[in-house]
Amino acid sequence: MSIFRKKGRSGEKIETQWSTAMRNFRKDKMALTGIAIFVIILIVALVQTMLNPKGWSTLTTDFAKPPSWHHPFGTTDSGLDLMSGCLKGALQDLIIAVIVSTMALVIGTAVGAVAGYFGGLLDSVLMRVVDLLLVVPLLTILIVMSNIFSSGGGSPLAIALLIGFLSWTYISRLVRAEFLALRERPFVEASIALGASSWRVITRHLIPNAIGVIMVNTTLTVAGAILLESTLSYLGLGIVPPAVSLGMLVQDGQGSATTSPWQFFFPAGLLLIIVLCVFVIGDGMQAAFDPRNARRRK
Amino acid sequence: MAQPVVSVKGLEVSFATEGGMLNAVRGLTFELAEQEVLGIVGESGSGKSVTALALIGLLPKTAVVKGSVEIDGEEIVGRAEKDMYKMRGSKIAMIFQDPMTSLNPVYTIGWQIIEAVRSHGKVSKDEAKVRAIELLRLSGIPRPEAALDSYPHEFSGGMRQRVVIAIAMANSPRVMLADEPTTALDVTVQAQVLLSLQSALEKTKAALVLVTHDLGVVAGMANRVIVMYAGRVVEFANVDELFYRPSMPYTHGLLGAIPSHAEDSDERLSQIPGAPPTMLNHAGGCPFAPRCPLAQDVCRSTEPALEPVATADGSVHLSACHFRDEVSSMPVASMFKGAEQILEGAEDSGH
Numbered sequence A: 001m002s003i004f005r006k007k008g009r010s011g012e013k014i015e016t017q018w019s020t021a022m023r024n025f026r027k028d029k030m031a032l033t034g035i036a037i038f039v040i041i042l043i044v045a046l047v048q049t050m051l052n053p054k055g056w057s058t059l060t061t062d063f064a065k066p067p068s069w070h071h072p073f074g075t076t077d078s079g080l081d082l083m084s085g086c087l088k089g090a091l092q093d094l095i096i097a098v099i100v101s102t103m104a105l106v107i108g109t110a111v112g113a114v115a116g117y118f119g120g121l122l123d124s125v126l127m128r129v130v131d132l133l134l135v136v137p138l139l140t141i142l143i144v145m146s147n148i149f150s151s152g153g154g155s156p157l158a159i160a161l162l163i164g165f166l167s168w169t170y171i172s173r174l175v176r177a178e179f180l181a182l183r184e185r186p187f188v189e190a191s192i193a194l195g196a197s198s199w200r201v202i203t204r205h206l207i208p209n210a211i212g213v214i215m216v217n218t219t220l221t222v223a224g225a226i227l228l229e230s231t232l233s234y235l236g237l238g239i240v241p242p243a244v245s246l247g248m249l250v251q252d253g254q255g256s257a258t259t260s261p262w263q264f265f266f267p268a269g270l271l272l273i274i275v276l277c278v279f280v281i282g283d284g285m286q287a288a289f290d291p292r293n294a295r296r297r298k
Numbered sequence B: 001m002a003q004p005v006v007s008v009k010g011l012e013v014s015f016a017t018e019g020g021m022l023n024a025v026r027g028l029t030f031e032l033a034e035q036e037v038l039g040i041v042g043e044s045g046s047g048k049s050v051t052a053l054a055l056i057g058l059l060p061k062t063a064v065v066k067g068s069v070e071i072d073g074e075e076i077v078g079r080a081e082k083d084m085y086k087m088r089g090s091k092i093a094m095i096f097q098d099p100m101t102s103l104n105p106v107y108t109i110g111w112q113i114i115e116a117v118r119s120h121g122k123v124s125k126d127e128a129k130v131r132a133i134e135l136l137r138l139s140g141i142p143r144p145e146a147a148l149d150s151y152p153h154e155f156s157g158g159m160r161q162r163v164v165i166a167i168a169m170a171n172s173p174r175v176m177l178a179d180e181p182t183t184a185l186d187v188t189v190q191a192q193v194l195l196s197l198q199s200a201l202e203k204t205k206a207a208l209v210l211v212t213h214d215l216g217v218v219a220g221m222a223n224r225v226i227v228m229y230a231g232r233v234v235e236f237a238n239v240d241e242l243f244y245r246p247s248m249p250y251t252h253g254l255l256g257a258i259p260s261h262a263e264d265s266d267e268r269l270s271q272i273p274g275a276p277p278t279m280l281n282h283a284g285g286c287p288f289a290p291r292c293p294l295a296q297d298v299c300r301s302t303e304p305a306l307e308p309v310a311t312a313d314g315s316v317h318l319s320a321c322h323f324r325d326e327v328s329s330m331p332v333a334s335m336f337k338g339a340e341q342i343l344e345g346a347e348d349s350g351h
């Protein structure tokens, strides 16, 4: 044995799924660009919001001014600096998106995994709950719930939790379908024959095989959450001023898209860029996790 | 014989199907000592895989299992699933038929072996890695260090099956089950993989239950052989006994169907006419009787018990045939040659 220790690369870590995926990912130019833009937006938004926390609440006499050196994104009809609003809104959207997608990821994967792997009564019960949530229109639930929730006035956290609570069903169905197919694969039986428990089979064999699907759909959920929040804002059920989101700004700017287009195009453009970045990152992740794309170390 | 590593007594497995109870295994009894290799042969559907799965407790929940299976002194039948985890992999391990699908595609070979090594007992990552390299070397993988970082899809079927063998050996189980381990492989690779398996067994001193269609494989690997027919053991003997003095017409039939490589004789292969019975409604009588050229009235009415045939060396040789002694002194497969000529004659006149 000691021979191997000297000869073998025992100092080096053994390849794991993550290390391979990360290595692939680092070679994916599209995805890296996506991440770079995303991070830049995030940093700029953070810095700006920290340096100028009152940017979005300080009224000026510059009503509906086009972009200038002083107001790079122009101002709104009520004289607010649109850049401050867009960046603050972007930050707010990202916070909501992170909460929503984390919930969707965790609840969706857990429910889908349990239903798909164990099947039987557990599966039936869980899937009926999912059906129920899918059948009742999301918007209706949100309208009813947000009235209860937002009696305090549209707290972003409450909105995020609400959207998150209703957004996991899609992932759970996909994970379940994926698991139904995966659990019949011989390597699952082989790993059980080697002494793997259900928990081990699910966490170490099935989820890693479904990770591509899970990742992509989580990123879709991120985009979906941002869009849903803007819909809610439009209906007056989303977050309320002084809090701000990109969706809210887009809705506000929509009316003046012809007269003062910057009020629409800046928040909409930023929203679009963020959503695109998220998609590109998701795509890159799916490709990175496909073992067929594994590139050799060295 | 020391305490056997496998001891099966009166094993019965049935499935409730729409057509009624399907008795897949009926009354199987055998013992297996350390390092012994037991071959299980028989036609498709005779219950070989069900037997193997029963030994490792992997039958679907719909299966009704009776009798007793002891692995290294521990009873498997009726054991709670969560107590089985500890036994699987460490006391008993299984090698499946298709190496193309029995490895997890998303993990490297190294990860999968290390996972197996670490799943029973506390082993550090570095130690596990050293052990993984040793296991790969044992199972005949060239350049095992490099293999650690490979994915299953980068390997050929033969190489994958060696990896599967390495994984099965990871915790030095007392018994290995191999269900047609080489059927999915190229003939040229089969022998190499079997050699790997054999050297793995020598190292770990494990016993092996080898399920196969291929009597050639049995001749090369097994010490003792069980011939199954319609869920029953119809013959049990040492390899030499079985090949030289088969005592059940069905075994004669199986032996007559092997091409002989030795002399290129113009002898035709014989085949067993008819199809194996369904195991749904067993009518009584010998299940092989409808296909047996020697069948008499007694065969159709009473099922023969599994009883000893006299052997020269005093080893145990059991046969379930009313005419076991007569059959054991007949030349191999002679009875089917006649049957085949009759069939051929019928075909010729038809054209």
Ligand SMILES: Nc1ncnc2c1ncn2[C@@H]1O[C@H](COP(=O)(O)OP(=O)(O)OP(=O)(O)O)[C@@H](O)[C@H]1O
Pocket: B015, B017, B022, B024, B042, B043, B044, B045, B046, B047, B048, B049, B050, B051, B060, B062, B279
């Ligand atoms: N889960 C199941 N439910 C119902 N019947 C089953 C099940 N598994 C196996 N059987 C039946 O049990 C009998 C024995 O099957 P088994 O798989 O052991 O055959 P085998 O000898 O391994 O055949 P082969 O050589 O084709 O692999 C068959 O009639 C089969 O249909």
Ligand SMILES: [Mg+2]
Pocket: B048, B049, B050, B179
């Ligand atoms: Mg089988």
